[in-house]
Amino acid sequence: MDERLEKALDFSNYMVTLNNQKRMLKEKYNESLVYFSSGCQFTVTRELITFVGFLVDKGNTEDIVLTDDNDLPAKIADLEKFYEDILDVYFTASNRYNSAYEELKKNRKTETLVEHEEI
Amino acid sequence: MKKSKGAILIARNNGRLDYIKQAVFLAKRISHYIQIPVSIITDSKDYLLDKFDSSVFDDIIEIPWTDKNNYNRLFYDGSLSHKTAPFKNDIRDQVYDLSPYDETLLLDTDYIISNDLLKSCFDMNDDIMMFKESYDIAKSRNEKEFKYVSDYSVDFYWATVVFFRKTPENKIYFDLIKHVKENWNHYRRVYQIKSELFRNDFAFSIAIHIMNGFDKGDFVKPLPGKHYYTIDKDILWKIENDKMLFLVEKEKYLGEYLPIKTKGNSIHVMNKFSLERVIDKVANNE
Numbered sequence: 247m248d249e250r251l252e253k254a255l256d257f258s259n260y261m262v263t264l265n266n267q268k269r270m271l272k273e274k275y276n277e278s279l280v281y282f283s284s285g286c287q288f289t290v291t292r293e294l295i296t297f298v299g300f301l302v303d304k305g306n307t308e309d310i311v312l313t314d315d316n317d318l319p320a321k322i323a324d325l326e327k328f329y330e331d332i333l334d335v336y337f338t339a340s341n342r343y344n345s346a347y348e349e350l351k352k353n354r355k356t357e358t359l360v361e362h363e364e365i
Numbered sequence: 366m367k368k369s370k371g372a373i374l375i376a377r378n379n380g381r382l383d384y385i386k387q388a389v390f391l392a393k394r395i396s397h398y399i400q401i402p403v404s405i406i407t408d409s410k411d412y413l414l415d416k417f418d419s420s421v422f423d424d425i426i427e428i429p430w431t432d433k434n435n436y437n438r439l440f441y442d443g444s445l446s447h448k449t450a451p452f453k454n455d456i457r458d459q460v461y462d463l464s465p466y467d468e469t470l471l472l473d474t475d476y477i478i479s480n481d482l483l484k485s486c487f488d489m490n491d492d493i494m495m496f497k498e499s500y501d502i503a504k505s506r507n508e509k510e511f512k513y514v515s516d517y518s519v520d521f522y523w524a525t526v527v528f529f530r531k532t533p534e535n536k537i538y539f540d541l542i543k544h545v546k547e548n549w550n551h552y553r554r555v556y557q558i559k560s561e562l563f564r565n566d567f568a569f570s571i572a573i574h575i576m577n578g579f580d581k582g583d584f585v586k587p588l589p590g591k592h593y594y595t596i597d598k599d600i601l602w603k604i605e606n607d608k609m610l611f612l613v614e615k616e617k618y619l620g621e622y623l624p625i626k627t628k629g630n631s632i633h634v635m636n637k638f639s640l641e642r643v644i645d646k647v648a649n650n651e
Contacts, residue, residue, distance in 0.1 A: 266503075270502065285491075286489065
């Protein structure tokens with residue numbers, strides 16, 4: 247095989263593998279952003295954080311009704327704790343995502359992309 | 366009164382695949398990640414007791430061995446190899462009656478648990494949950510067959526993982542699945558399913574459609590997380606704690622694969638042959 251083509255195909259495989267690993271990291275991140283409260287599931291989004299933060303700032307902290315991921319109402323007894331918990335979920339998941347992504351970027355070969363501990 | 370909770374696995378060997386081996390492997394992972402008791406429904410109790418550590422199971426529920434209602438189907442082992450074997454999938458509708466638990470997590474033995482997400486099912490308000498949204502980790506393939514039961518038919522739900530509580534509504538649902546199974550030729554025509562092969566995913570999906578008033582609805586809520594899967598033309602290469610390494614079929618290049626590593630994702634591994642090879646490797650290293 248032409249050496250130029252061989253090198254290009256190696257790189258092509260590397261890129262596909264890199265993009266696959268990036269995709270799986272993103273999936274893992276999305277799965278880590280889930281928070282459970284009052285028997286309901288909430289995906290921690292920037293919108294949820296902002297809205298809950300706004301309610302807490304306005305002094306609405308007890309027995310507040312939010313809608314969950316299934317658009318069903320859930321009464322949250324202590325919204326301040328809910329707020330702290332979702333922030334914790336967000337930061338933990340985001341920091342893990344960031345460290346894994348940084349590690350991923352360092353790997354320049356297809357083999358090392360799937361061998362690293364953090365990824 | 367505190368409700369009993371646990372997982373149920375079904376294992377019926379077919380001469381080619383050792384579902385008991387898969388169930389023992391999965392039971393250990395469920396105990397590790399979800400920390401609930403696990404029971405097994407099997408027609409091969411003696412084999413289980415003879416060859417494996419049965420103490421991983423809370424209860425062994427024996428069912429009679431039968432070759433009635435068995436269809437043969439192809440089981441791939443990567444894109445270049447396949448074997449034909451009986452498909453013994455006609456007991457899932459009986460799990461409601463057979464489960465010793467008030468709250469049951471029913472899993473396929475090839476659904477490899479690698480995190481604690483499903484633990485939260487037991488704290489949720491919803492009495493029945495299944496996966497509707499799924500994600501092929503290869504991502505390059507057409508996922509349409511897992512979105513709808515057929516081209517012009519109803520939403521597809523995966524029967525791979527089912528959480529349910531024993532409620533009168535769920536009893537009606539499971540009884541309805543039995544009815545759909547017993548009248549499969551009728552229902553597959555009504556729902557425009559070409560294959561004669563009975564599939565639990567289809568029967569569960571059809572029954573959900575009926576329970577929802579012959580419409581889309583929320584009788585069944587989504588399980589936490591997403592249903593990640595690899596097809597049987599991919600190969601599971603390695604499992605190390607919560608990490609799995611797959612070789613996924615390269616699109617349009619028969620016999621060529623690309624590596625994908627996952628960490629902390631529970632994944633439905635449809636290539637059961639490669640799963641069994643990896644289980645053997647893990648067992649040898651223990």
